Amino acid sequence: MTLQHVTDALKSAKHVVVMTGAGVSAESGIPTFRDALEGYWSKYDPAELATPEAFQRDPELVSRWYDERRMKVLACDPNPGHFALAAMEAHVTDNGGTFTLLTQNVDGLHVRSGSQNVVEVHGSLTTWRCTVTGEEFTDMPTPLESYPTPTDEGLLRPGVVWFGEALPMKALQAAGEALSQCEVYLAIGTSGVVFPAAGFVSDAKAAGAKTFELNLQKTPMTSYFDTFVEGKSGEVLPEIASQWFGYSS
Ligand code: OAD
16 A cells, blocks of 8 residues: 555656665665674674774774675675666656665665766765875775875775765755655655755645655654654565556566
């Protein structure tokens, strides 16, 4: 019944915005951000490692944590939820609409599964950046040869957004533009506790969009959405795509 609700809204929408969080990658074997850390890292709180202060205090530790996450992610594959989203984008754009995929995930799995219009609002694990010049480096050796690697003037830091840092201006602008014209907004697999991403639903509503939240469980943001859909993204998204345009994985 609720899925029919989502499918009907998508069928009549020309401009769609999806926002994803760590839950979308859970079925690829990547622990969600708030899952307890394992092994050596179990003594750390991820929210305390993901800060400029932690990097300042111990750049080697923080870089090593991100580098290990990068290696773990490179060993994982996109799951049926990622592929269904890529197929949805192709369907919408083939029919003259726009489909914007905003993601808080830094794992790059949306791009690897074929999504084109992806806005990585929290940056990416595969990019490293000089703390002084801002120059970005991709194609870094795996693992990094040393932690952290000195550049000419500064230190190499992970190209992700940390707690207390602003989102990249380009990403914010792209998100703002897409949200201002969206007709359907779907937030998937995110705990809805990190702003500004958690607040994008308000921008979508202000634009008149129908809003849906897909998650294993309700979140602090659930009451802001028109409809809550309970389920695993890797199962529900292919089902929505199938009902919408006959998608089969
Ligand atoms: P979290 O780890 O906080 O939340 C993951 C959400 O996904 C939870 O609400 C789960 O219930 C849900 N979930 C888990 N498995 C799922 C599945 N198979 N299908 C659907 N939902 C599922 O991750 P995020 O909300 O993405 O930011 O975290 C947001 C941001 O907080 C991260 O980008 C990171 C962190 O601080 C920064 O590092 C700046």
